[in-house]
Amino acid sequence: MNVKLINSYLDSFFNPSSVAVIGASNAPFNLGATICKCLNDYIQYPHPVYAVNRKGEAVHGCPGYTSVLDIPGSVDLAVIITPAAVVPHFVKECGEKGIKSIVIESAGFSEQGEEGGKLQAEINDAVKKHGIRIMGPNCLGVMDIYARFCCFYGAYQEIVDVFNKAGGISYIIQSGGVGVVVLESIMDDIVGLNKMVSIGNKSDVDEADLIEYFSHDNTTVIALYLENVRDGVKMMEAARKTLKPVLVFKSGRTEEGTAAALSHTAGMANNDAVFEAACRQAGIIRLKHISELHSMPKMLTEMPLMAGNRVAVFTNSGAFGSITADLLVPAGLAIPRLNDGTRERLARIGGVFNINNPVDIGPAPPQTYLEIFKVLLEADEVDGLLLASSIWRDFIIDVMKELVKMCKQYNKPAAIYTPNSVTRILAARRQHGLPLFESPEEAVRALAVSYEQFRFRRKKEELYGTDH
Amino acid sequence: MEQIIKKALERGQKTLSEYDSKQVIQAVGIPVTREKLAATADEAVKFAEELGYPVVLKGCSDKAAHKTEMGLVKLKLSNADEVRKAYAEITGKGLDLDGVLVQEMIKGDREFVIGLSRDPQFGPCVMFGVGGIFTEVIKDVSFRVAPLTEMDAEEMIDEIRMRKLLDEFRGSPAVDRKLLVKALVGISEIGYRHNEIAEIDINPVIISGNRPVVVDALVVLNNPN
Numbered sequence: 001m002n003v004k005l006i007n008s009y010l011d012s013f014f015n016p017s018s019v020a021v022i023g024a025s026n027a028p029f030n031l032g033a034t035i036c037k038c039l040n041d042y043i044q045y046p047h048p049v050y051a052v053n054r055k056g057e058a059v060h061g062c063p064g065y066t067s068v069l070d071i072p073g074s075v076d077l078a079v080i081i082t083p084a085a086v087v088p089h090f091v092k093e094c095g096e097k098g099i100k101s102i103v104i105e106s107a108g109f110s111e112q113g114e115e116g117g118k119l120q121a122e123i124n125d126a127v128k129k130h131g132i133r134i135m136g137p138n139c140l141g142v143m144d145i146y147a148r149f150c151c152f153y154g155a156y157q158e159i160v161d162v163f164n165k166a167g168g169i170s171y172i173i174q175s176g177g178v179g180v181v182v183l184e185s186i187m188d189d190i191v192g193l194n195k196m197v198s199i200g201n202k203s204d205v206d207e208a209d210l211i212e213y214f215s216h217d218n219t220t221v222i223a224l225y226l227e228n229v230r231d232g233v234k235m236m237e238a239a240r241k242t243l244k245p246v247l248v249f250k251s252g253r254t255e256e257g258t259a260a261a262l263s264h265t266a267g268m269a270n271n272d273a274v275f276e277a278a279c280r281q282a283g284i285i286r287l288k289h290i291s292e293l294h295s296m297p298k299m300l301t302e303m304p305l306m307a308g309n310r311v312a313v314f315t316n317s318g319a320f321g322s323i324t325a326d327l328l329v330p331a332g333l334a335i336p337r338l339n340d341g342t343r344e345r346l347a348r349i350g351g352v353f354n355i356n357n358p359v360d361i362g363p364a365p366p367q368t369y370l371e372i373f374k375v376l377l378e379a380d381e382v383d384g385l386l387l388a389s390s391i392w393r394d395f396i397i398d399v400m401k402e403l404v405k406m407c408k409q410y411n412k413p414a415a416i417y418t419p420n421s422v423t424r425i426l427a428a429r430r431q432h433g434l435p436l437f438e439s440p441e442e443a444v445r446a447l448a449v450s451y452e453q454f455r456f457r458r459k460k461e462e463l464y465g466t467d468h
Numbered sequence: 469m470e471q472i473i474k475k476a477l478e479r480g481q482k483t484l485s486e487y488d489s490k491q492v493i494q495a496v497g498i499p500v501t502r503e504k505l506a507a508t509a510d511e512a513v514k515f516a517e518e519l520g521y522p523v524v525l526k527g528c529s530d531k532a533a534h535k536t537e538m539g540l541v542k543l544k545l546s547n548a549d550e551v552r553k554a555y556a557e558i559t560g561k562g563l564d565l566d567g568v569l570v571q572e573m574i575k576g577d578r579e580f581v582i583g584l585s586r587d588p589q590f591g592p593c594v595m596f597g598v599g600g601i602f603t604e605v606i607k608d609v610s611f612r613v614a615p616l617t618e619m620d621a622e623e624m625i626d627e628i629r630m631r632k633l634l635d636e637f638r639g640s641p642a643v644d645r646k647l648l649v650k651a652l653v654g655i656s657e658i659g660y661r662h663n664e665i666a667e668i669d670i671n672p673v674i675i676s677g678n679r680p681v682v683v684d685a686l687v688v689l690n691n692p693n
Contacts, residue, residue: 236613272589281620380615420657 015147016077023082026055046428084108088122095130104137139200167192168220215242283456308383313358321358385414496654577673592659616656
């Protein structure tokens with residue numbers, strides 16, 4: 001996958017042909033300097049990066065100027081990281097320079113009362129006058145792995161690891177803190193990053209604009225962390241129009257909004273219930289835990305979608321048969337009775353303790369595993385598999401690798417959980433690139449998410465066609 | 469419908485009376501109780517006899533949102549004397565009423581709630597759930613953002629925990645889902661088209677046989693006056 005530009009005004013935010021970091025200086029603890037260091041030293045951004053500061057000094061090898069207006073040639077993107085009070089001044093200068101895209105990382109705007117609101121209004125005026133688009137304020141900015149661009153302030157050397165792990169997930173995150181957790185967590189997982197945007201106060205570019213952008217670029221899974229929605233109807237429209245999975249974790253399950261609600265309806269319509277409904281209508285998968293932001297995408301990128309709710313459980317420990325069975329039903333999934341034909345085929349394999357669902361085996365050679373996978377994946381009454389087999393011999397790794405291939409061949413997914421310590425699961429996942437889940441709950445949830453995406457996708461295809 | 473709303477806004481009303489609320493709801497094809505507004509006791513008796521006993525009498529006013537608590541609701545009236553007595557009690561409270569509503573008495577064990585509210589981010593939203601006096605305790609409701617498709621309405625009906633109440637229940641037939649779907653889509657239409665309506669609260673919708681019938685309703689207006 002290479003950089004894919006989609007001819008959108010947002011392209012300059014992800015893959016700018018030149019960048020000015022306004023507020024980057026050599027003063028101690030200067031945040032702008034960390035952006036210059038990241039771009040020049042860590043990830044070696046292949047396009048010009050300029051520093052703008054009072055002295056006009058170079059920062060981490062980026063040539064320095066006292067104003068963007070002094071920079072020779074054009075500037076594609078400006079990143080402003082200065083005290084809030086002077087941000088409007090710099091926005092105006094960017095306007096005069098002809099810069100159309102600005103990331104404002106500074107805090108102290110509408111989130112900080114009246115004074116901040118006034119500054120925001122000044123920015124809005126300049127933006128309107130010059131036709132500028134703004135990301136932020138109060139954000140970490142943008143990261144694009146394929147373009148090798150990142151304007152997150154405070155990035156460490158480790159950011160290089162993220163850039164070496166390109167993939168298909170693009171994140172829209174309304175919190176720098178959550179962004180950090182996600183970045184660190186995907187390093188322990190098998191999926192890679194495409195883009196990450198920290199949207200902050202979203203005074204201009206919002207989650208809906210980015211969902212739309214990611215629905216056209218090389219993103220395969222769109223994942224969001226939201227604290228509020230800027231324009232609900234616009235977000236629903238953007239999500240409806242993409243067949244790519246859209247996952248969202250939203251915080252702030254606010255209780256009854258207005259006091260003294262006159263009717264029952266107003267009292268019960270807390271924002272969260274409406275948000276939940278909007279997700280279902282627009283085909284957005286609502287995540288239940290913050291960790292699902294990094295744990296669920298692999299089910300959607302590494303496995304086919306589950307076209308029904310019938311799951312066959314296969315385990316080498318009877319306990320995990322019943323533990324997972326308890327979890328499947330409340331998740332809206334079914335544990336079908338296997339057909340006589342399927343049971344006969346299982347019985348013929350030998351070494352199977354229980355030929356009913358959950359299927360349970362004792363110590364068995366690799367060939368037995370593979371034969372059972374085949375029988376279960378071929379069974380008409382089974383839509384997907386839940387494998388719960390501990391890594392008690394090295395060959396278990398090999399049969400799991402084989403299972404991933406077979407799932408693609410039979411177009412049915414498997415959620416794989418190995419009843420081992422999390423440390424061991426993480427090690428196996430990293431070393432062998434297997435889509436392993438860390439708990440029975442997570443594996444069951446992955447199947448439920450897969451089935452939900454299947455239904456959303458089918459509904460969108462029926463309503464809007466398949467070519468988008 | 470437009471005229472009722474216009475008149476109420478001109479009069480500075482914050483809500484519509486039960487009678488007017490039901491007229492608005494009925495206009496989008498939702499079944500409501502058969503009822504008439506009586507101005508005298510004689511008229512009330514005449515209407516009661518036309519509807520057939522038993523009937524319900526309710527004091528009707530846009531200022532009477534909590535009619536039961538105010539003693540303005542008289543149930544199970546089964547003859548002319550009872551109607552006259554109830555009429556006298558309701559009108560004797562010294563309230564400024566539009567009249568006394570004479571209403572058929574709907575019998576049914578299953579009560580639902582349908583509502584319309586406005587979300588600051590998502591706009592008009594429709595609610596469906598288990599109704600009656602315990603609605604707010606049970607809190608078994610689902611929502612959809614307007615405008616609703618029939619599929620949205622079907623899904624939100626299936627989302628309530630007590631969805632089995634919609635099936636055959638203690639000798640009563642399964643609820644006519646088509647009528648429920650039509651009602652939910654109709655309420656969505658009102659919310660989507662009429663910004664001057666802030667909220668609608670329909671509670672209860674009683675299932676009579678297999679038919680949902682609106683027994684009480686309240687339309688809340690966005691009145692700039």
